[in-house]
Amino acid sequence: MGGSRAGWINEAPNLLLVCEPCNGFFEDHPAVSYEAGWKVQSWRSPGDVAVRYADGRLYRLGADGRRTVVAEVRV
Known part of the structure; x- marks a missing residue:
């Protein structure tokens, strides 16, 4: 397993x-x-990277733990 000392990793x-x-x-x-x-x-x-969830939408994950929709379900 790898690892990192970078503070943002967690x-x-x-x-x-x-x-x-x-x-x-x-x-x-x-x-x-x-x-x-x-x-x-x-x-x-x-x-800065959008994440595709199982619902098909793309989200951005925020520092506060919330997610924001950036794209609706693709057809």
Whole structure:
């Protein structure tokens, strides 16, 4: 397992609660995971990356733990 000393690593915009099978999918399919915002490249700010949720919407995760819709369900 990797790790980081970066202070922002455990802040709300960088955290998603997911089950173990989903986390395995994210690790096994990085291109899809980066596109959906489930993984974030180290050089990007997590708060600037939209995350696709199971409802199909894209959200931005805020420092206060809230999420804001940035795009509705795609067809």
